[in-house]
Amino acid sequence: MLPRSFLRVALTFAGAGLAVAPLGAQEVRNTSYVYQDTLRVLQQSVVVPASVADVWVAITTAEGLRSWAVPVAHADLRVGGIMESSYDPKARVGDPGNIRSRYLSYVPGRMVSFQVVSATPGFKYGELLAGIHTVLELDPVDSGRTRVVETMVGYRPGAGYDTLYKHFEWGNDWSLKQLHRRFAVGPADWTGLKAEKSSKGGDR
Numbered sequence: 001m002l003p004r005s006f007l008r009v010a011l012t013f014a015g016a017g018l019a020v021a022p023l024g025a026q027e028v029r030n031t032s033y034v035y036q037d038t039l040r041v042l043q044q045s046v047v048v049p050a051s052v053a054d055v056w057v058a059i060t061t062a063e064g065l066r067s068w069a070v071p072v073a074h075a076d077l078r079v080g081g082i083m084e085s086s087y088d089p090k091a092r093v094g095d096p097g098n099i100r101s102r103y104l105s106y107v108p109g110r111m112v113s114f115q116v117v118s119a120t121p122g123f124k125y126g127e128l129l130a131g132i133h134t135v136l137e138l139d140p141v142d143s144g145r146t147r148v149v150e151t152m153v154g155y156r157p158g159a160g161y162d163t164l165y166k167h168f169e170w171g172n173d174w175s176l177k178q179l180h181r182r183f184a185v186g187p188a189d190w191t192g193l194k195a196e197k198s199s200k201g202g203d204r
Contacts, residue, residue, distance in 0.1 A: 026180060028173045040155035042169055046176040048146050050183040052138050055146045056109050058182060059136055068182035069175060071190035072098070079103060083114060089190050097121055104133060111137045125160040132164070150176060 031043045048055055058064035065073035071089040076082050086098045100118040105111075115133040119126035132154035139147040150172050155161045182188065 028176045030169075030173075032169075035153075038157050039153075040161075040165060042152040042155060042165060042172070043149065044169075044172050044176060045147055045149040046180050047141055048148055048180050048183055049144060050146055051144060052109055052140045052146045054183070055138055055148060055179075058179065059148075060106070060112055066190070067187040068178050071188075077103060077106065077112070079105060082117075101134075109138065111135060125164050128160050128164060131156070148176060148179060 026047050028044050028046045031045065033041050033043065035041050050058075058067060060075060060077050062073045062075045065075060065083075065085065070085040070087055072086040072091045072093065074082070074084040074093045081103045083101045083103065084093055084098050086095065088097075091098060097120055098118075099116065099120060101114040101116045104113040104115055106113065113133055113135040116126075116129040119129060132152055135149075135151045135153070137149040137151070139149065141147055152168055152172070155165050178188070
């Protein structure tokens, strides 16, 4: 999930040579809809050039997450286990400002769901995240391609939910493109980001 400072980090990616718009990325499809008249479901998907097994590793292990999503990650894949991450390459697992999500359920190689339990400090409307959960589903297209569907459920009417919806609509699009890039181009090189941040005196 994306912290409030995400845009600054994304711009730093571009400055460090890590393309924000992945090279040759397939367009992310938006199939969002409204449920029971008022509940919004944010749903986006992309076809990744990799097997289901490889994509599963990328989204459910610390090493996999570090290869495309964030420079700092920890994943304890079990019901009630915690996934911890940070977009700050100087962060460490256990830091109080990290993002923490609790795994709600999973089917090995098919689906994993989670819910944010601790956003970064100052994240606007972060208290509303307790009513929203994310589901990642993997659908094999063929032996070398996998459709990844990301669905967020729990967006209710209101300005706070509107803000979160727009934030994650953009952020999830970016994340799915990064996942595609990981297999189409290669793993993210976070050392370039570290060098860029160091030369500029840290994240601004």
